[in-house]
Amino acid sequence: MANRQSSGARNSQHRRTNKPKNPRHGSNNAGRGNNKKKSKLIDPSLFVNKDVKPAQQIDYSAKHKFTDFGFDSRIERNILARGYETPTQIQDEAIPAVLERRDVLGLANTGTGKTAAFILPVINYLLKNEGKNDVLIITPTRELAAQIEDDFRAFTKNIKLFSALCVGGTNINPQIKALAKEPHVVIGTPGRLKDLLEQGKLDLAFTDTLILDEADRMLDMGFIKDVNFLCNAVPVERQTLCFSATITPDIQKLINGLLKNPVTCSVRTNTNNDHIHQSVIEAGDKHEKVEQLHDLLIKPEVSKAIVFMRTK
Numbered sequence: 001m002a003n004r005q006s007s008g009a010r011n012s013q014h015r016r017t018n019k020p021k022n023p024r025h026g027s028n029n030a031g032r033g034n035n036k037k038k039s040k041l042i043d044p045s046l047f048v049n050k051d052v053k054p055a056q057q058i059d060y061s062a063k064h065k066f067t068d069f070g071f072d073s074r075i076e077r078n079i080l081a082r083g084y085e086t087p088t089q090i091q092d093e094a095i096p097a098v099l100e101r102r103d104v105l106g107l108a109n110t111g112t113g114k115t116a117a118f119i120l121p122v123i124n125y126l127l128k129n130e131g132k133n134d135v136l137i138i139t140p141t142r143e144l145a146a147q148i149e150d151d152f153r154a155f156t157k158n159i160k161l162f163s164a165l166c167v168g169g170t171n172i173n174p175q176i177k178a179l180a181k182e183p184h185v186v187i188g189t190p191g192r193l194k195d196l197l198e199q200g201k202l203d204l205a206f207t208d209t210l211i212l213d214e215a216d217r218m219l220d221m222g223f224i225k226d227v228n229f230l231c232n233a234v235p236v237e238r239q240t241l242c243f244s245a246t247i248t249p250d251i252q253k254l255i256n257g258l259l260k261n262p263v264t265c266s267v268r269t270n271t272n273n274d275h276i277h278q279s280v281i282e283a284g285d286k287h288e289k290v291e292q293l294h295d296l297l298i299k300p301e302v303s304k305a306i307v308f309m310r311t312k
Helices: 012-016 073-081 089-099 114-128 142-155 172-180 190-198 215-220 224-233 249-258 286-297
Strands: 104-107 134-138 163-166 185-188 207-212 239-244 263-266
Touching: 073 114, 073 142, 089 104, 089 114, 089 263, 104 114, 114 142, 114 207, 114 239, 134 190, 134 224, 142 163, 142 185, 163 172, 163 190, 172 190, 185 190, 190 224, 207 249, 215 224, 215 239, 215 249, 224 249, 239 249
Parallel strands: 104 239, 104 263, 134 185, 134 207, 163 185, 207 239
Antiparallel strands: none
């Protein structure tokens, strides 16, 4: 939603007198006497798509069920508890390769189920290989890192495997304490992981599985130097999994330096959003904006909604 704003500047005569200044009155008297008649610099409705055709639904027929992958029985119980039965396309194609300890390049958009595509076979590997086998998962944002840890904990319920979440914007001391317990999986953002490594709090000497999730976003956000620093600190003999929605020259360069004879799983959907219907609703102030939002969300046809705001 767009906040309606007034435009115009007060003239120099106003500044020389002691008359009360009304910020709604411009030098051209725009909007005087009627607050609703405010001039607009940009009409946001010019940039929206209306009356568009619905996107064509492409159905995918999975080759496997989760019971076909041969996971540890404890993992299968947790998979069943979460209601997973048939894998998504990225899961269906990537899980067998990850179980074989192959390097994997997964080209998949957000929302395709790629977290389970790497977290389930990684958990299975940790259960089959007792001892110090560590996993490092690097993500661009703390929200994504927290989501991955939530999935890890759900799939390892009643299993003695532990993780540590290391992200910026939060107190570093609890993260240092978590690392001191030698977790099996470390999940974090590049900047915080680099800080912990430089402080000697993060030990990557035994890391034999490296996962880069949403690599294109990490590069877009300027994390390439931190990512390279972390990757160079991980032993060369390892399994590397890289997931990205796009392949740019920088991503290709990163992949060439990290992955060895990778299996490529490409399940990217059409990124053209022309099929999405858009509209603009104007609000006079923040209170009216909340009221407008409330009126939208209580409509029976709105079953799910995401509200984006300026800050977290």
